[in-house]
Amino acid sequence: MTRPTIEDVARIAGVSIATVSRCLHMPDVVAVKTRERVLNAVRQTGYNLNAAAQSLRQRRSNTVLVVVPDIGNTFFSEILGGIETEASAAGLTMLIGDTGRSDTGRSRAREDAYVRYLLNGRADGALLLADPQAAWFDIPTRNAVGLPPIVAISEVGPQSGPVTVSIDNEGAACAAVTHLIALGHRRIAHVAGPQSNILTAQRLAGYRRALGEAGMTPAPDLEFPGDFGLASGRAAFDLFRDHRPSALFFANDEMAMGFLSTAYAAGVRVPRDVSIVGFDDIHFAQSCIPSLTTIRQPRSEMGATAMRLLLSILAGQAPASVRLPFDLVIRGSTAGVPDGHGADTRMASSPAPRG
Amino acid sequence: MTRPTIEDVARIAGVSIATVSRCLHMPDVVAVKTRERVLNAVRQTGYNLNAAAQSLRQRRSNTVLVVVPDIGNTFFSEILGGIETEASAAGLTMLIGDTGRSDTGRSRAREDAYVRYLLNGRADGALLLADPQAAWFDIPTRNAVGLPPIVAISEVGPQSGPVTVSIDNEGAACAAVTHLIALGHRRIAHVAGPQSNILTAQRLAGYRRALGEAGMTPAPDLEFPGDFGLASGRAAFDLFRDHRPSALFFANDEMAMGFLSTAYAAGVRVPRDVSIVGFDDIHFAQSCIPSLTTIRQPRSEMGATAMRLLLSILAGQAPASVRLPFDLVIRGSTAGVPDGHGADTRMASSPAPRG
DNA sequence: TTGTACGCGTTATCAA
DNA sequence: TTGATAACGCGTACAA
Numbered sequence A, B: 001m002t003r004p005t006i007e008d009v010a011r012i013a014g015v016s017i018a019t020v021s022r023c024l025h026m027p028d029v030v031a032v033k034t035r036e037r038v039l040n041a042v043r044q045t046g047y048n049l050n051a052a053a054q055s056l057r058q059r060r061s062n063t064v065l066v067v068v069p070d071i072g073n074t075f076f077s078e079i080l081g082g083i084e085t086e087a088s089a090a091g092l093t094m095l096i097g098d099t100g101r102s103d104t105g106r107s108r109a110r111e112d113a114y115v116r117y118l119l120n121g122r123a124d125g126a127l128l129l130a131d132p133q134a135a136w137f138d139i140p141t142r143n144a145v146g147l148p149p150i151v152a153i154s155e156v157g158p159q160s161g162p163v164t165v166s167i168d169n170e171g172a173a174c175a176a177v178t179h180l181i182a183l184g185h186r187r188i189a190h191v192a193g194p195q196s197n198i199l200t201a202q203r204l205a206g207y208r209r210a211l212g213e214a215g216m217t218p219a220p221d222l223e224f225p226g227d228f229g230l231a232s233g234r235a236a237f238d239l240f241r242d243h244r245p246s247a248l249f250f251a252n253d254e255m256a257m258g259f260l261s262t263a264y265a266a267g268v269r270v271p272r273d274v275s276i277v278g279f280d281d282i283h284f285a286q287s288c289i290p291s292l293t294t295i296r297q298p299r300s301e302m303g304a305t306a307m308r309l310l311l312s313i314l315a316g317q318a319p320a321s322v323r324l325p326f327d328l329v330i331r332g333s334t335a336g337v338p339d340g341h342g343a344d345t346r347m348a349s350s351p352a353p354r355g
Numbered sequence C: 001t002t003g004t005a006c007g008c009g010t011t012a013t014c015a016a
Numbered sequence D: 001t002t003g004a005t006a007a008c009g010c011g012t013a014c015a016a
Helices: A006-013 A017-025 A032-045 A051-058 A074-089 A106-119 A169-182 A198-213 A230-243 A253-265 A283-287 A299-314 B006-013 B017-025 B032-045 B051-058 B074-089 B106-119 B169-182 B198-213 B230-243 B253-265 B283-287 B299-314
Strands: A063-068 A093-098 A125-129 A150-153 A163-167 A188-191 A247-250 A275-277 A294-296 A322-324 A327-329 B063-068 B093-098 B125-129 B150-153 B163-167 B188-191 B247-250 B275-277 B294-296 B322-324 B327-329
Touching: A006 A017, A006 A032, A017 A032, A051 B051, A063 A074, A063 A106, A074 A093, A074 A125, A074 A283, A074 A299, A074 B093, A074 B106, A093 A106, A093 B074, A093 B106, A106 A125, A106 B074, A106 B093, A125 A299, A150 A299, A163 A169, A163 A299, A169 A188, A169 A198, A169 A247, A169 A275, A169 A294, A169 A327, A188 A198, A188 A230, A188 A253, A230 A247, A230 A253, A230 B283, A247 A253, A253 A275, A253 A283, A253 B283, A283 B230, A283 B253, A299 A322, B006 B017, B006 B032, B017 B032, B063 B074, B063 B106, B074 B093, B074 B125, B074 B283, B074 B299, B093 B106, B106 B125, B125 B299, B150 B299, B163 B169, B163 B299, B169 B188, B169 B198, B169 B247, B169 B275, B169 B294, B169 B327, B188 B198, B188 B230, B188 B253, B230 B247, B230 B253, B247 B253, B253 B275, B253 B283, B299 B322
Parallel strands: A063 A093, A063 A125, A125 A150, A150 A163, A163 A322, A188 A247, A247 A275, B063 B093, B063 B125, B125 B150, B150 B163, B163 B322, B188 B247, B247 B275
Antiparallel strands: A093 B093, A294 A327, B294 B327
């Protein structure tokens, strides 16, 4: 009634437990006849290795933990694909920990659970996707010796940083807004992400920089609040009504999609009445109506790169952080300014006076 | 340079390892002064429990493995939320294994890795989301004693089944199509899921049953192939062109969304020119253009129920499978037949939710 | 209230 | 080519 152990197998096969272990891990070193007897015994008993005992003995778990802030965000799946490919090539199992959206109170407790998971040695290392909280880098935690390594995908805050894989978020946001400016837009709003999120700050900075480079002054009333969720994209529609920008740059695609459906229902047409740019190029961005102009991050590549960095750290090296290129994907949601002569007049139209 | 062990802590605190262990697990049984000394030593050393040793000793891992076929499918995130809530309430950590879409060859190997993971005792039990492959129920696997229990969310195939949590997929599909019939539609097409998927068969059966109950004969040329992906929804548009149904029932929302954008681009308006029903009520279904009529499954509840079943099995009980109710959510993508006399019947037609 | 000592199931070292 | 045996780090009777 209890799990068979290596000892049960050994007894049935008439060999020592050492031989059984060898059959499982270095088969070619044991005699063919013996091996057969052992493997038969394995089948007969339904034996499976006890991972706890193996980990205890080998001092590693052959597992990598990937911590995701919101698994419902389709942005992450391709990253996971890239990670898994590299992980399994290296003989590691990829396990995912979902902390849940950070606006729900539970997320903190969950993330702590995964921190402990790693610290307890259940994983040999961790990959953190987007905005890990400070607990991962706590002094009392990190000053201990022999801790499992961490690689972050996306940049981390001001804390002493781990190795990182990211794109230039500020530069990408700047490119997105510059695209709108090139189309002739002058009143461009930005719908930001959740406060305290580092991506929010970077994308906002890029938005402001683009305006500045075009000689325009960022207007605080055109910086709308948001939280990366569909609902805040819908809410942005009211602000759009009040402030009438001719274009909006959203800090992510999901909010842009929320805006699109609300605008459609209200009879506001995109891009005729307003141009929209998102960020992330999620799965559904190509199937919005209209399809969404957005920033694409090399997701699979980001995951694979991060996993390779982690492996190299596990191998004793000390790799540097990596920055990957992004793309501005121009689709149907952006066009010239509403009055229709934006494309022609845009060179002539003088920049807003400064000061 | 090596991880501190309980012994290091004991030495520094000047107590035995037993006392350290007690401080960590039954603090109230040790003297306050001693406890303080020990906790100080813990902080000082940066000690963390060794999960492998603990698991080995306790013969359990306090972990539940959730296996997801495609984490990019937003359908799963709420299920995971329900699971996690129950799991952490019971002191278990939820870990997710992503097998990847089954049309990619790698998925098989990944799933095997998670089977081993469970068999090796790294998790105390597993929750399988949607269409687990046979490996989970293999005879050589399951006949062994003391194996960790499994609960499946969604039904499983013809194999000897584990405990299951599901909705009545056939009934739900039938309700969806009956809704279309009540709106006056007579040429109703179905876009199916991937072959060999059990949900595909059940939803197709429900589609046929609804037609049959209305005295109509299912037409093979109105049963379009699909694979649950956006692209196959787009592809369905060509078939729609050729066969001109007045309504389509998709086996999931993602395909419906692919159809919507293609139809829009081609100037076909929904629901004026064609009515659309999806299945799942994913996150974006409310933000499509138009919003999507679909079948909602009680996702969070399904996850929570499954987790509770697993816990009860772990507690030595033998619970029965559970069937949960679904809802037909009527939104903007369905209306009367194109000639315009279906609109009146719409409100009257919504079938009651079924169990 | 605390300490001693055994065993959980493996892997790896050393002999044979 | 195989076997005996010592760790690996922890929890828990049992004894003190």
